[in-house]
Amino acid sequence: MKFTTLLTSAAAIAALVLAGATSASAESTLEIVKKRGHVRCQVGPASPGFYFLDSKGDWQGLDVTVCQAVAAAIFGDPTKLEIQSVSSQARFTSLANGDSDLLSRTATWTMSRDTQLGIDFLTPNFYDGQGFTVRKESGITSALELKGAKVCVTSGTTTESNLADFSRTHDLNISAVTFEDFNVRDETYLQGGCDAVTADKSALAGNLAAFPVPGDHLILPDTLSKEPLAPAVRHGDNQWADIVRWSEFAMVNAEELGITSANVDDMRANSKNPSIRRVLGVEGNIHEGIGLDKDWAYNIIKLVGNYGEVYEKYIGDGENAIGIPRAGSANALWTKGGLMYSPPMR
Amino acid sequence: MEYVRTKDTPTRKPPLNESSLLGWLKINLFDTLFSSVLTILVLIAIFFAVKSLWIWGISDGVWIAETRRECFKINIDGACWAGVIAWLDNIFYGRYPREELWRINLGGLLLILWMLPLWLPRVRGKIFVGLSVVALYPFLAGYLFSGGEKGIFMQVMITAAIVGLAVNVANAVTGYFNRGSLSSFILRKIGKSDAPEKQQRNILLAILLIAFVAVFVWQMGWVVENVTWTKWGGLFLTFVIAGIGIASALPGGIILALGRRSKLPVVSVLSTAFIELFRSVPLITVLFMATTMFPLFVPEGFVLNKLVQVIIAVCLFNACYIAEIVRAGLQAIPKGQYEGAHTIGLGYWGAMGLIIMPQALKHMIPNIVGSFIGLLKDTTLVSIIGLFDILNILRAISKDTPWIGLHKEPLVFGAILFFIICFAMSKYSRHLEAKLATGHKN
Structure with a gap:
């Protein structure tokens, strides 16, 4: 690696010379973003339902709505975004070195990532857990029956190590067959190369819907792991973290209060509920501490939607959604037994 | 008898x-x-x-459907080409705004128009065509593709490019119809063919200047919307990276090869070190270094965009490979050729440019084109660092909700596309060899 170090040092020196007088300033992320005119938001190489390109070349998905919400809160325009698609190997470096302002890409919030990588995870926007898909004809109804089974898994993620832990804990002697690409993994499973597939349940449901005959397969009820999928920002800029966190909360809060993108104008004009009036900036001054306009939450709800709306559109029952029911899951509102809970906005 | x-x-x-x-x-x-x-x-x-x-x-293939599920309903065993068809714009242009696609098409057309004289018979000044396309076209295309505000330097270069293109085309037209070169044609038309050479030159320069000023004034009002590089993708991005790589790798490689064979120790050692270092590292490592490590070493706020970093990395990497090919060509030239060149009074550059290099390059055409085909295919590595080149776009189809899991058909389509392009390149190289094989037929 001597050469590569040499190369980068040379490049760094050249860049320093080029950059000239522009010294590293202590500008806040919000100032940088406002000056640049758009938010740099990092997603991954595409994951159905969460971040994917559509045939018109636009990024869509549940995680993309977090980016859009932040852009709407700052600029009043959810398209003031540069979506960066970064490989999972480079994702945290890219955030830490300032390439991205925000990471929103089904990254699991773990203690080591939160405390060792110079980044901070915010509120999970999706609670996932690892599970198994098996063929119905195999007669398997519980993960504990997978003794000695061959299980297809994508490599390089927490999924692989969770599988190994699970196998060891329950003495199942599972052999993992690893793949880089989930398509090849599923293809192998469909052709009988594995007895089961393991991945986060959301992904399993999305992929299962795309099998030639979905009815022949079954997602086992067991959940191997906790996967709180959360956006993340660089460590140390608390104001920026606040903006992203409260943009997320605004969407959850709006759902709780019954504000949708369709009725938000009506609510702003006519609602007498003080909670709604505070969220929409009609009364109170909740926007002052966060450094945004009075309309920030109104813009998010109007232009992006509340959490329930975007969930249905991309994950739930919408026409183009991957079809994971929300009722009874951890992603339901806390009032319906789920974990989606926003602190009060007052 | x-x-x-x-x-x-x-x-x-x-x-x-x-x-x-x-x-x-x-x-x-x-x-x-x-x-x-x-x-x-x-x-x-x-x-x-x-x-x-x-x-x-x-x-069994399904050509018309709205979703993959519909494909399954029509024929569960066949290929679902409908998904590839729905994504064709993405495959060719990436995320480029749909109402701006004419800019990419126009850029491609201009390039063909510019290069066309190279293949036409009777056209003079083909070296000028080649040089001008390498030196000027990138500015015109660069602005056409990215748009936005133009600095004064860009304005001058764009003007120069448009004038250069016009001169090329006019020259090709007069040449093709047997009217001689453009300059002689103009002089004949205005009845100055017999004027002294100095006066002729002044007239031509004046015409050029007027054209330059006119185009400059026109282009000041010509502004196209800015499209950031993050929206570039698909086959277009592959062509941009490979095109710049190919256009710069050959001159870079020739310089490095000459440097390596130079008698000046500093030049020779530096060239050798550069070549050997880049050749001993895989391209993907160079790409990763360029994109993920580079930002750590520069002050916050200074950003060289990722596409530029990638292009520089690809150019340097391929220049080293071309350098070794050129060096092989140089070594195959008998010593007599060098000595012969010197005896007729040519210096180093004269001998290289007129005697040695033309022969060396001619011998090495199969290798050079082979390396270019390799470069075109290597550009798909940029998908690993997150650029949406054609491979990454093809793989993204399987993640678009209506087409979830559709991954074989796009890759087959990509394979066919690559085959057509690479086969055309290889055919062209054979044609070039045949055309240049003068006096070396065994």
């Missing part, structure tokens, strides 16, 4: 097994029992491979 034949013997037909189709088959495919068996086995294998491909792709 009676032994001398006065008439030719009548020509006889070649033996049957030399001329007829059956004879050819007998000699080439069914010569012995062993080769007959082999032939039949291979034919059977080809038949089954083609048949199953045909059934999957053509006879």
